[in-house]
Amino acid sequence: MxxxxxxxxxxxxxxxxxxxxxxxxxxxxxxxxxxxxxxxxxxxxxxxxxxxxxxxxxxxxxxxxxxxxxxxxxxxxxxxxxxxxxxxxxxxxxxxxxxxxxxxxxxxxxxxxxxxxxxxxxxxxxxxxxxxxxxxxxxxxxxxxxxxxxxxxxxxxxxxxxxxxxxxxxTVEGETGGIIDSSLHSDGSKAELLMIPKGGSKYPLNTSITDEKSHYITMDGKGVFKSAISIVIPAIKSMLNKHNLNINDLSYLVCHQANKRILDKIANSIGLDKDKLVVNVTKYGNTSAATIPIALSELNEEKKLQKGDLILLAGFGAGFTWGLNLIEWS
Structure with a gap:
């Protein structure tokens, strides 16, 4: 099952x-x-x-x-x-x-x-x-x-x-496909790259925090870019190697839509055909945990998902965290 x-x-x-x-x-x-x-x-x-x-x-x-x-x-x-x-x-x-x-x-x-x-x-x-x-x-x-x-x-x-x-x-009996594999990771040493510094239990919210606006997102953009590239590319290769797959065996790579530069860098580094890289950050921006399911939902609405398609989902973000899901569409 x-x-x-x-x-x-x-x-x-x-x-x-x-x-x-x-x-x-x-x-x-x-x-x-x-x-x-x-x-x-x-x-x-x-x-x-x-x-x-x-x-x-x-x-x-x-x-x-x-x-x-x-x-x-x-x-x-x-x-x-x-x-x-x-x-x-x-x-x-x-x-x-x-x-x-x-x-x-x-x-x-x-x-x-x-x-x-x-x-x-x-x-x-x-x-x-x-x-x-x-x-x-x-x-x-x-x-x-x-x-x-x-x-x-x-x-x-x-x-x-x-x-x-x-x-x-x-899946029903005899049905092929489904979620083939998942892989989850984190590295807390990179926590300060992307965070909300104050307003939690360590620094409870008060007027001085709101005045300095430290209860909002702060980001080291260059650090996030470098970390995402250095982490996600090896993770993708590892998942594919585990299942004896080549990159263009994939029908689609659906990454977290952080920004287009990161997506292009990932695709170029692994040799993925550009038509297999799903990109919607250009029109929706970065919606955090929503980017991957929004992209999947759009593919489905446009009837681009076919039985047997191999799809790799690759999320990455604050924590630092990253996770992959390999799916055979059914």
């Missing part, structure tokens, strides 16, 4: 925001500057009233419809997020469970930043293969605009809001 993805859905923040928005804010930047360094032309920002659970619920509803499943058959919800509705509790997954009007099923959040969906999908796979659950809703959702300093040119141009959902179910 294997786990497989049987449905996908996604949702975006309400406000499409182009690069000129940041020029209008008075930042020392331009459309050309942002595009050259990130590849991003636009992104979607949630309204003030929209929370992570709202986007997660919309993505889940689309996923349930796509999977053609009675929602009463869902027996677990996992939400990967760095931007829960509430600081500590209740979990965003519990809020999604209520908004979907499901029964008293298990629901919990998982925190692995931009690698969150990879970690959550791996967790769901293990639950399915152990026969503990049969239909698991896995959601990657973030409203990064809520934790971004819009006076910081180095971060605010990158981050955006969105959610992607996948229904993970058991």
């Amino acid at each position: 294997k786990a497989r993805i049987s449905g996908l859905g996604h949702a975006l923040g309400e406000q499409e925001t182009h690069n000129h928005y940041f020029v209008d804010l008075g930042l020392e930047t331009s459309d050309e500057w942002i595009t050259e360094r990130t590849g991003i032309k636009s992104r979607y920002i949630a309204s003030e009233e929209t929370s992570t659970s709202d986007l997660a619920t919309k993505a889940a509803q689309h996923c349930i419809q796509n999977a053609s499943i009675d929602k009463s058959n869902i027996d677990l919800i996992i939400v990967a997020t760095s931007t829960p509705d509430y600081l500590s509790f209740p979990s965003t997954a519990c809020l999604v469970q209520e908004k979907l009007k499901l029964g008293p099923i298990g629901a919990f959040d998982l925190s692995a930043a931009c690698s969150g969906f990879s970690f959550a999908l791996s967790t769901a796979r293990s639950f399915i293969e152990s026969n503990m659950y049969k239909n698991i809703l896995v959601i990657g959702a973030d409203c990064l605009s809520k934790i971004t300093n819009f006076e910081d040119r180095g971060t605010c141009i990158l981050f955006a809001d969105g959610a992607g959902a996948a229904l993970v179910t058991q």
